[in-house]
Amino acid sequence: MNDRHDAGYGAEGYGADGYGAEGYGAEGYELVGYDEYGNPVYRQAPAAYDPYAQQQAPQQPSQQQYDPQQYGQYYGQQGQQSQQGYGYDPYATGAQQPSYPYDQAGYDPQQSYARPTAEQTAHIPQQAGPPAEPEPAAAPGPEAAAPDYRTEQFAFVEEPTDDSEDVIDWLAFTENRTERREEARRRARSRVIALVVVLALVAVGGAGWLWYAGKLPGTSSGGDDKGAATAAGAQQRDVIAVHLHDTKKGGTSTALLVNNTTTKRGTVVLLPNALTLTGDDGTPTTLAKSVAAGPDPARTALDTALGTDIEGSWRLDTPYLQNLVDLIGTIEADTDADVPDPAAKKKGQAPLVHKGERQTLSGKAAVAYATYRGPGESADAQLKRFGQVMQRVLRKLSSDPQGATTTVQTLGMILDPPLTDRDLGTFLAGLSDLAKGGDFTTTTLPVGKDGRLGAEAADGVVKEVLGGTAENPDKDAAVSVWVRDATGAKGSAGKARVTLLNGGFTFLEGGTATGTESTSRVVYADAADRENAAEVAKTLGLPAGAVTKGEVAANARVAVTLGQDYKPAS
Structure with a gap:
């Protein structure tokens, strides 16, 4: 930097505006340093011979000598108007720094001021101000003293912590609300998935139950076999043999009472007397002869031929059947023939039982109908009537085990061991409940002319209803x-x-x-x-x-x- 300036401006002074890059360029002043705010500080330099003074260009008419009094007066007026001037930007960032108000009385040479812009100082030379009294500076030298910067000259502004906490709280609230919404969506999806799974399980379970019960189309083998869909070996059955003894005309009628506790279905299986069985001595015999020999031989022969497990034998003589119907009240049956009164003394008397639907039968009429075999009829016709009477009796019997047991005990029958009154009453009560609910059927075991079981009987009644395996007497045995x-x-x-x-x-x-x-x-x-x-x-x-x-x-x-x-x- 030159220590001297020509015509009020130096090499590093200001141009037409009267300002330079490093300080004021008025003649007689030189830059000696910067104050604590970064503003330049000048002092009046001693006069010296300038060999280049005569070569300087004449001063422009619009430019005047620097007048400290006018300068101070100008900044004093600006301080009164705005109370805030313009500051010097030592880092050339383009931002204006705050400055300090000036003394209204005039220019204070002990203070430093921010450099005004060109527009603000366009008319400064025409303003008068007090004479400047520069501060004492170091001895003149070829170069000015290097500026002294200290850390306290720079200030850093931090954002208020309250605003930061508010922003953090708002972000946290927004994040929490978003998480809650996502959690609600996840829960909703989980509920929907769970509902779909439950509905699917209910649908599959319902279809499985219908399939198990044989109610789906194509899964039932017929009206007499509700549990056809379930493996025969997996079903639990309770079986009791009932033998009706006609004490007046002679002869017997046999049926198996089956309670399938797995499929919840009851069945009366009618057994023809011509059924071929194997006797105790291994010789072939008939069901009628086995029943006449006693309950135990008959039960053993039936278990062997049908592969069943008969739990007991119930001998029901016709007088006990009559008393049983009278105890429970009359029964109704769809009769298929007119049955005469066995006690009638004259021909042409009205029949005891009339043919027709929903005929009311007393105890005496029920016995007459169950044992009736008309002229030219097969033995199966009489057996079917016996099955009708048994089914209607079960429908009318009490479904309460204790009530059914009381009815059995009232009859005063002597049961064949191991069957007891309580066992028979509980068993009949279970069948009564199924008969009242409509889950009860009557079927006849088909046999051939020789009394042997055919394939139809083995695959149908024996396997599906009784859960057994048919076994005919060996044809290679003695003739x-x-x-x-x-x-x-x-x-x-x-x-x-x-x-x-x-x-x-x-x-x-x-x-x-x-x-x-x-x-x-x-x-x-x-x-x-x-x-x-x-x-x-x-x-x-x-x-x-x-x-x-x-x-x-x-x-x-x-x-x-x-x-x-x-x-x-x-």
């Missing part, structure tokens, strides 16, 4: 021979029995005919038994012409009628 004595002589049937047993055949008692026949007959029904029939005739000493094809008792393979030509061996 069963049914023998009826028509000789008119006593002891002929006994002698024939010994002869047949010694020959390896099974003897079936056929009784004694009411009349006599002159010739004997040996009959077979199946062509496969033709040779067996010829062997029987030979064993009994009958001619080969006595062998013929015809009808045979259900439990026998060969039927023999002994005539007067039969000569027992001695």
Whole structure:
């Protein structure tokens, strides 16, 4: 920097505006430093010879000598107007720094002032001000003293903490509210998913129950088999055999009462008397003969033939059936025939039971209908009527185990062990509940003419209803021979029995005919038994012409009628 200035301005002074980059350029003043606010400080320099003074350009008419009094007066007026001047920007950032008010009385040479802009100082040379008294400075030298900067000259403004906390609180509130909304959405999605899962499980469970109960289309094998969809081995059944004994006309009727606790369904399975069973001695026999022999042989033979587990046998004589209907009140049944009164003394009297729908039956009428077999009817017709009466009795019986037990005890029956009054009453109460709810059916076990179970019976009633496995007597066993004595002589049937047993055949008692026949007959029904029939005739000493094809008792393979030509061996 030059220590001297030409015509009031130096090399580093101001141009046309009267200001320079480093300080004021008036003649006689030089820059000596900066105050604590960064403003330049000048002092009056001693006069010196300037060899370049004559070469300087003449001063422009618009420029005047720097007048400290005018300068101070100008800034004094500006301080009164705005109370705030303009500051010097030492970092050249373009921002204006606050300055300090000036003394209204005039210019204070001991203070430093911010450099005004060109527009504000355009007319400063025309203003008068007090003479400047520069501060004493260091000895003149070729270069001015280096400015002294201190850390307290710079101030840093920090944002108020309250505003920062408010912003943080607002951000935290916004973040928390967003999180709550997201959490609410997640919970809503979870609820929807859970609801969908529950509905799906309910739908699957309902469909599974319908499938299990056999109510879905295509899943039921028929009206008599509600539990067809469930494996037979996985079902739990309670089974009791009931034997109706006709104490007046003779004969028996047998049915199995089945309570399927798995499918909640009850069934009355009617068993034809011609059903072929295996006796205690291993010989073929019929159901009728097994029942006549006692409850235990019959139950054992049925378990063997049907693969069931019968829990007990209930012997129901016709007088007890009549009392049972009278105890529970009358029953209603759709009858299929007019049943005469067995006690009627004259022909042409009104029938005891009329044919028709919803016929009211008393105890006496119920017994007459259950044991009735019309002229020319098969044994199955009478068995079906017995099943109707049993189903209606169960519907009318109490569903309360204690009430049903009281009814059984009132009858005064002597039950065959291991069945007790309480066991029978509880079992009948469960069936009564199913019968009242409509989950109860009656079916007949189909058998062939020979009394054997066919494939239909094995796959239907035996397997699905009873949960058992049909087992017919072995055809390779000894040939069963049914023998009826028509000789008119006593002891002929006994002698024939010994002869047949010694020959390896099974003897079936056929009784004694009411009349006599002159010739004997040996009959077979199946062509496969033709040779067996010829062997029987030979064993009994009958001619080969006595062998013929015809009808045979259900439990026998060969039927023999002994005539007067039969000569027992001695």
